[in-house]
Amino acid sequence: MKKTVNKYILILTAIFVFACKNDAKKDENAKLNVVTTTTMLTDLIGNIGGDAIEVQGLMGSGVDPHLYKASEGDVSKLFNADVVFYNGLHLEGKLVEVFEKMEGRNVKTVALADAVDEAKLIGSEYFASNYDPHIWFNISFWKKMTAFAVEKLKEADPKNATLFEENGKKYLESLNVLDTDIRQIIQGLPAEKRILVTAHDAFNYFGQDFGFEVVGLQGLSTATEAGVQDVQELAKFIIEKKVKAIFVESSVPKRTIEALQASIRSKGHEVTIGGILYSDALGNKGTVEGTYTGMFRYNVNTIVGALK
Incomplete structure (x- = not known):
């Protein structure tokens, strides 16, 4: 009952803030509030918008979007925004109710997953959308999402359309370079060693695009807990396949992977923890891993280095 009351307090607060926003006239020279x-x-919207927009990200480094709950401050930010960009495909499951309340109001919401052809998405029984939402691990999808975001920003702020187009073009060029670099790095890893074991199944699009067999201990959503049987079965798989290393994720507690490692050791085998991968969140702001392109390069170098 208490949770329900708190939820409605948040919604009522948001509606009040929204009403106040409508009463105030927006300065025509003010930056677009995104x-x-x-x-x-x-990172994506910041690259496209540059200095022409103000970007506020709700989630920080190491934050798990599957479990993220909106605070009162978050709801206020959302309802005061000119445009809200979100992943979609129920990645931000706890925010869906807030987005639904925003429909029909003067806040434009954009699900960037809409840029990707549904026929190319990986099916999933764990999400209400029935699709794996970790689409950023396919660079070609990210390019489509970039172009889509450019158009949505142009619609919201026509006076800066040229700037958005130019920044989008530069960013797309950096993604082309990233794709080429990643493929060259992965070529150095024999096909039989391309088995990626992580805390949860965030890397299926990566595996599909770059030829890896991907196995996640917790499934697609971190809301799904791994049981003893899951650990035992995966331990058996790793031993049979002679997998050299397994990986923890920055946004997922490492205890599940450590339990897996312990299970393998109890059977008289060894497997190392190959490093930390960035899956549902980037690294700290100001670091190489704090950017999409830097995160991708770091992940691939870590994976290939540990599995070689």
Whole structure:
């Protein structure tokens, strides 16, 4: 009952803030106020918008979007935004109710997953959308999302359309370079060693695009807990396949992977923890891993280095 009351307090607060926003006239010279959900989207929109927009990201480094709950401050930011960019495909499951309340109001919401052809998405029984939402791990999808975001920003702020187009073009060029670099790095890893074991199944699009067999201990959503049987079965798989290393994720507690490592050792085998991968969130702001392109390069170098 208490949770329900708190939820409605948040919604009522948001409606009040929204009403106040409508009463105030927006300065025509003011920057576009943009709110993003995940760190990947904050980086993307920041690259396209540059100094012409103000970007506020709700989630920081190491934050798990699957479990993220909006605070009163978050709801206020969302309802005061000119445009809200989110991933979609129920990645931000706890925010769906807030987005629904925003429909029909003077806040434009953009699900960047709408840029991707549904026929190319990986199916998932764990999400209400029935699709794996970790689409940023396919660079070609990210390019489509970039072009889509450019158009949405142009619609919201026509006076800066040329700037958005130019920044989008530069960013797309950096993604082309990233794709080429990643493929060259992965070529150095024999196909039989391309088995990626992580805390949860965030890397299926990566595996599909770059030829890795991907196995996650917790499934697609971190809301799903791994049981003893899951650990035992995966331990058996790793031993049979002679997998050299397994990986923890920055946004997921490492205890599940450590339990997996302990299970393998109890069977008389060894597997190392190959490093920390960035899956549902980027690294700290101001670091190489704090950008989408830097995160991708770091992940691939870590994976290939540990599995070689």
